[in-house]
Amino acid sequence: MSILNEITELVIKGDIMGTKAKVAEAVEQKVEATDILNNGLMPGINEIGERFAKGQIFVPNVLMSAKAMNTGVEVIQPLLAAGGDTTIGTAVIATVKGDLHDIGKNLVGLMMKSANLKVIDLGANVPAEKFVEAIKEYNPDIVGLSALLTTTMNEQGHVIEVLKQAGVRDQVKVMIGGAPVTQAWADKIGADAFTADAAAAARWAKEYVTSIR
Amino acid sequence: MVGRVKYEVLSDQELQYLKSRMEQLLIERGIHLDHEELLSELDKLGCAVDMEKKDVRFTKELIDRAVAAVPKKFTLYSPSGKYDLEFPNPTGSFYTRTNTGAPNYRTINGDTHYTTLEEVDEWYKITNVMENLDYVTLPSTSGEYVPGDAVDVYTLEKALKHSAKHIWIQPYESDNVQWLIDMAAAAVGGLENLQKKPIVSFISCGVPSLTFKHMDAEVLYRCAKAKVPVQPCSLPTAGANTPVTAQGTAFVACAEVFAQIVILELLCPGLPVIATPLLFSMDMQSTYTLQSNTEITIARLICMELFERGYNIRAHSYGTGTDSVVLDAQNFIERTNLIDAMAMSEASVLGGAGQLETAKTISPVQLIIDNEIFGIARRIRRGLDVNDETLDWEDLISGADRDPSFSFLTSEHTFRHFTEPHRPDMFNRDSPVNWELAGSKTLAEKAVEKFHAIMAAEDVYALPADKAAEVEKVLKQAHAALVKE
Ligand code: B12
Numbered sequence: 001m002s003i004l005n006e007i008t009e010l011v012i013k014g015d016i017m018g019t020k021a022k023v024a025e026a027v028e029q030k031v032e033a034t035d036i037l038n039n040g041l042m043p044g045i046n047e048i049g050e051r052f053a054k055g056q057i058f059v060p061n062v063l064m065s066a067k068a069m070n071t072g073v074e075v076i077q078p079l080l081a082a083g084g085d086t087t088i089g090t091a092v093i094a095t096v097k098g099d100l101h102d103i104g105k106n107l108v109g110l111m112m113k114s115a116n117l118k119v120i121d122l123g124a125n126v127p128a129e130k131f132v133e134a135i136k137e138y139n140p141d142i143v144g145l146s147a148l149l150t151t152t153m154n155e156q157g158h159v160i161e162v163l164k165q166a167g168v169r170d171q172v173k174v175m176i177g178g179a180p181v182t183q184a185w186a187d188k189i190g191a192d193a194f195t196a197d198a199a200a201a202a203r204w205a206k207e208y209v210t211s212i213r
Numbered sequence: 214m215v216g217r218v219k220y221e222v223l224s225d226q227e228l229q230y231l232k233s234r235m236e237q238l239l240i241e242r243g244i245h246l247d248h249e250e251l252l253s254e255l256d257k258l259g260c261a262v263d264m265e266k267k268d269v270r271f272t273k274e275l276i277d278r279a280v281a282a283v284p285k286k287f288t289l290y291s292p293s294g295k296y297d298l299e300f301p302n303p304t305g306s307f308y309t310r311t312n313t314g315a316p317n318y319r320t321i322n323g324d325t326h327y328t329t330l331e332e333v334d335e336w337y338k339i340t341n342v343m344e345n346l347d348y349v350t351l352p353s354t355s356g357e358y359v360p361g362d363a364v365d366v367y368t369l370e371k372a373l374k375h376s377a378k379h380i381w382i383q384p385y386e387s388d389n390v391q392w393l394i395d396m397a398a399a400a401v402g403g404l405e406n407l408q409k410k411p412i413v414s415f416i417s418c419g420v421p422s423l424t425f426k427h428m429d430a431e432v433l434y435r436c437a438k439a440k441v442p443v444q445p446c447s448l449p450t451a452g453a454n455t456p457v458t459a460q461g462t463a464f465v466a467c468a469e470v471f472a473q474i475v476i477l478e479l480l481c482p483g484l485p486v487i488a489t490p491l492l493f494s495m496d497m498q499s500t501y502t503l504q505s506n507t508e509i510t511i512a513r514l515i516c517m518e519l520f521e522r523g524y525n526i527r528a529h530s531y532g533t534g535t536d537s538v539v540l541d542a543q544n545f546i547e548r549t550n551l552i553d554a555m556a557m558s559e560a561s562v563l564g565g566a567g568q569l570e571t572a573k574t575i576s577p578v579q580l581i582i583d584n585e586i587f588g589i590a591r592r593i594r595r596g597l598d599v600n601d602e603t604l605d606w607e608d609l610i611s612g613a614d615r616d617p618s619f620s621f622l623t624s625e626h627t628f629r630h631f632t633e634p635h636r637p638d639m640f641n642r643d644s645p646v647n648w649e650l651a652g653s654k655t656l657a658e659k660a661v662e663k664f665h666a667i668m669a670a671e672d673v674y675a676l677p678a679d680k681a682a683e684v685e686k687v688l689k690q691a692h693a694a695l696v697k698e
Contacts, residue, residue: 060497103453150327150353150355151385179502180327199500
């Protein structure tokens, strides 16, 4: 097995220390950093994505593999060109104001990271203005709003209004989600996407950012 | 409290182990509490409080003092006076309650939407006449129909006006807590009356692990001050915010609930409390929150035993419910399995009546059927007495049945006992021929019929007009104070 295949296998296994060591070994052997990324680490995480979509593995497998991949990336980061950003796009996510439920939002973040997006997580109970600031600061492709209460769902609509007023609405796609949220609600408040779970959210985000690159 | 038939899911050794670990957690790690006044009160009471970090640690002495202060007997009263709930239940049975907090309402036509205030009226009209349902909660109305800042206050107004049974209140905002207490007081002619006969109790709830946000701390604080009973909750999701093992999750939930009880009893010794750990788990493929995982069901029983047997504190958890979206076989397997397990546990209260979809939807049809299942479960809890009379010893030893003129159908013993076997109202207990003659109706169809009969009948309870006017006054004031438009 080539060293790149070994890296792929270690990512699939979710072996964090193993991946780190193997990537370091590859660097020592003068394998190109981009080669390690594209032909070692990436095939591993892509395979994991496919297995998960087929229902063959579970979320903890995905997250452990993503961790393994990230430790590998950290090793080669300094060697990659242009600051070494390997992500395919950026998402700002948060749970809206008045709402403290963050389990779903965290999962969305983790799954998006596993799909190789850069994720800026603003936390829970986040007021609308913070989204405007974050858009200006991070220039994301996507803004994800989570709400778990029928009382705080309204806040998702409010955030969209505030983005419009601040003139930044058209710079981003707004995704919404959370237990009481539906496609009908997304249509009503003018969100760009609703997904029922974190895996679908990551798929939608990945497809979208790939389509505009 | 237990009847005759019971599960024991903990050995004595495991029970002692859990108790000492739980206390150790509160003594060494402690809790995080976002509430200045409460923090300083706990500081004065001798807890180790870090005002800056908002962390609190308890001592063994304080814990023991708090546990000793939990009343061994208390009553949760009903607005109508007809459904007062004595704890422990004098018959050894459990009490039941409706589901709290579900955002969606499934009408009898199968239409599902965010709950409206009219549907809240409908709900209480049903709960008032469900004979196996002991107290109620607030259906969660939506910010689409009611001012989003005050859904709890608006829904409580409906409950106070229409529910004949005790009301368990789930607040949605810190600022609303005192208004909810005031409104309940208005319904009984003042706070003093409410303290004497609490017709409401409150939900407070931790954020796992061992963190209490301002609203819940506010519930603890205000209820302790107002002497209004609390059924403190914890809603962990195994694998998401607590250990993935059901045992680990039960442990964190119990510790959170226990911390709240300790706080309440230190602030207001003798306040009625019911420990309410409500466990969930996360499906590791769909990431959906589940209620009906088998290990979690056992873990619920662990929680019940820990409080009831371990501390002689009344305990309460989900006693019905499903992860299924509809009234299908999965639904009924899950809920009956849970109801039976809880009926045979130490639980004092079985919660969740009427819910589908992991507590996110309530359905009147489901509620009417749950009432029926609770009837069965109550009998399971009760068990059977074994003695000469129940064996029919006299007839048997005398050989009375050898006499050709004897028949069990006509015996005195049968006449004394024939009404005892349970006959669930809506179940088929007839031949296929007669079942067809009667319209080949399924259980769900009979529940819908019952629904229509209830709706057509007069409501059995309404809050007297003078009290209703007082409640409305508080609603107006609360609206003015809370609703930011
Ligand atoms: C765990 C939980 C809590 C925990 C939250 C802990 C935490 N750190 O998040 C605690 C105990 C703190 C809590 C508190 C409350 N809760 Co709560 N809670 C739940 C529970 C049981 C599970 C929620 C959860 O985490 N699910 C697991 C995650 C993975 O699912 P999810 O969030 O839906 O996310 C998935 C999708 O929706 C989607 N998604 C989520 N966000 C996003 C965002 C985007 C952009 C996209 C694309 C997708 C997406 O992907 C996720 C992963 O697949 C639900 C009941 C239930 N069955 O869902 C009630 C529930 C949501 N809570 C409810 C209530 C009422 C409350 C309280 C008001 C109760 C109280 N009085 O204390 C408070 C409110 C506090 C506040 N201000 O926010 C109600 C809501 C009722 C309503 N009217 O809407 C529910 C339905 C329970 C009930 N029946 O009472 N709660």
